[in-house]
Amino acid sequence: MSWIDELSKIVEVFPPSDAYRFDETPPLVAPRAAENFVVVKPSNSEEVSAILKFANEKSIPVFMRGGGTGLSGGAVPTEEGIVLSTEKMTELEVDADNRVAICGAGVTLKQLDDAAFRHGLSFPPHPGAETATVGGMIATNAGGVRALKYGTMRNYVLSLEAVLADGRIINVGGKTIKNSSGYSLLHLLVGSEGTLAVITKATIRLFPQMRDMTVLAIPFPTMEDAMNCVVEVARKMLPMALEFMEKRAVEIGEKVSGERWVSREGEAHLLMVFESFDEAEEAAKIAQSLGAIDVYAATTKKDQDRLLKVRGMIYEGLRKEVIEVLDACVPPAKIAEYWRRSNELAEEYGIELITYGHAGDGNVHQHPLVYEGWEKSYFEFRKSLLSLAVSLGGVISGEHGIGAVKLSELEELFPEQFELMRQIKLLFDPKNILNPGKVVRKL
Ligand SMILES: Cc1cc2nc3c(=O)[nH]c(=O)nc-3n(C[C@H](O)[C@H](O)[C@H](O)COP(=O)(O)OP(=O)(O)OC[C@H]3O[C@@H](n4cnc5c(N)ncnc54)[C@H](O)[C@@H]3O)c2cc1C
Missing domain, CATH: 3.30.70.2740 (Alpha-Beta Plaits)
Structure with a gap:
């Protein structure tokens, strides 16, 4: 009996398809996917545990997959093995009194955003792709435009349920903001890119809803002028977003979005988003004092959306x-x-x-x-x-x-850290079945 027949006694097994072969990594650098792999879609941690126990006994590689929006080839099945998709793990409960959401790994960013909103709360990080999953965002420690004020995914994970390579289910952290209870296994799993454990459930911190926004668009003669402004503004306040674009990027954003940016002049442009009009006003004054060509304030949603669209569409114009x-x-x-x-x-x-x-x-x-x-x-x-x-x-x-794309640089630029990471990998996954060949080289 083949291992696939044996696996299908534990969980339904699906044949390989393109939907599980690629992620959003640009094709020229994306790792090559194996021809032969199977897909499983467990619904809970017990099923994940049974799958991993089986895979570990047989030394079969397992590739975790969330929304497949990753840009480093992390979810690509590079060897014959099992793709473990979290798409059925979508249970989601908001505990509004404790300002947390308890999410299955397959809950998408959009589902989490919407659920938080329905309870008068918000999930501040916004890592771009709305189909990214909670498991994937934790596994990559996703960031996004709001990290300056609101931090990255790491700042939102209070507890995790995860399944180790040998099938053991562990729970780390709690529903508390504070935790000083020994080595933080929780933070070791955040950013581990599917190489140490399968994340099955997470308690995610929520925030009060954000207030009204004011958006500033500010062209500067040079990048140095723009960055002096960034430093000065961030010394006095924390905008929700503080983005920069070189001139060519603005032109691409304009072309793809069909919207007009505020100015064609200047080498560098800033886009700042504030939750307080007073802060926006103060930032505008700082920009003017530091050589801004002009300062444009968008207070209506329509104008704000127009500016944000120019910034948001740049990658679309570059993708190919x-x-x-x-x-x-x-x-x-x-x-x-x-x-x-x-x-x-x-x-x-x-x-x-x-x-x-x-x-x-x-x-x-x-x-x-x-x-x-x-x-x-x-x-x-x-x-x-x-x-x-x-x-x-x-x-x-x-x-x-x-993922699979920057191993050489990690190894060459940080050899001591790389070696420690390999030792940690060995401890968690002695048979190297979890996302082999990602983050650290095969042991
Ligand atoms: C248009 C666009 C914009 C983007 N903008 C941003 C941005 O602003 N900021 C940002 O940080 N990223 C951004 N990204 C990248 C991407 O959205 C993030 O990396 C996201 O966190 C990936 O989530 P995912 O569910 O799609 O994960 P996947 O791509 O499915 O997987 C990513 C990694 O996580 C692992 N993984 C997935 N689920 C689990 C799990 N349950 N347990 C253990 N490991 C798991 C996978 O094995 C893989 O190594 C963008 C991508 C696109 C296409």
């Missing part, structure tokens, strides 16, 4: 032309230097880079465009670029994760 999306994170005061030196480096390699990102938290999204013969020189360029980010006090990924 990029080699990949890089997301190094540098100290915010170093963004201008990183941007300028990145462009110089790109010029040396004859590469066109389009850049925008989360200025408030230093997360820079760089989009190298495809060029003739890119395979020959691109990866050397990428290594130099990420080394530059690290030399400025940054990290190689702010929110997209290592």
Whole structure:
């Protein structure tokens, strides 16, 4: 009897299909999916436990999959094995008195947002793709435009139910904000990208609903001027979002959205979102004192949506032309230097880079465009670029994760940490069945 026949006695088994073969990683750098894999869709942790126990005994690789919106190839089944989809794990309960939601791993960002809203609460992080799941967002420690004020996924996970490689079910954390009870296994699992355990359930912290928004759009003559403004504003207040776009990114956003941005002048543009009009007013004054070409305030929802759409559609316009999306994170005061030196480096390699990102938290999204013969020189360029980010006090990924695409850089730039990560992986998953070949190299 084949292992697939044996597995189908535990859970319904589905054949491979494209829906489980790819994620949103740009195809040129995405890992190649195995031809032969099967898909299982457990409904609860007991079923997950039985599947993992079986897979562990037989040493069969298991690839966790949430919404498949990841940008680092993390959910791609790179070997013959089992894709474990959390799509049926969608139970969701809001405990409004304790401001938490108890979510199955497969609950989507949209479902969580809507449920929080119905209870007069909100889930502040907004990592872009609404079909991303709670399990996937935790596994990648997702961020997004609101991280400056509201933090990343890590700041929202109070407890986790997870299944270990050998099938043991563990519960870590509680419904409390504080927890100082030994090593934090919870925070080890956050950001572990499916390599240490399968997350099956999470208690997620909710916040009071956000107040009215004011949006500012501010063009600056140079990136340095714009970033001086970012530093000064963030010293005095925390906007809900503080985004930057270089001029070319704005032009692409305009083209795809069909909306007009506020100005065609200036090398760099800021988009700030505030929950208080007074703060917006103060930020506008700071911008004016630091050389802004102009300051445009959008107070009506229609005007705000128009501006946010330009920023929101840039990636759509680039999607088919990029080699990949890089997301190094540098100290915010170093963004201008990183941007300028990145462009110089790109010029040396004859590469066109389009850049925008989360200025408030230093997360820079760089989009190298495809060029003739890119395979020959691109990866050397990428290594130099990420080394530059690290030399400025940054990290190689702010929110997209290592997945299958940035292992070499992690290993080369942080050899001691990489070795420790391998040891941790060995402890959690001695047979290397959980998402093998992701984050750390095969042991
Ligand atoms: C248009 C667009 C915009 C985006 N914007 C942002 C953004 O602003 N900020 C940001 O951070 N990201 C962003 N992303 C990336 C992506 O949405 C996030 O990485 C998201 O957290 C992935 O969630 P997912 O459910 O789709 O996970 P998947 O892609 O399915 O999986 C991602 C990783 O998590 C693992 N995993 C999934 N579920 C589990 C589980 N239950 N237990 C253990 N491991 C699991 C997988 O094995 C994989 O390694 C964007 C993506 C797109 C396409």
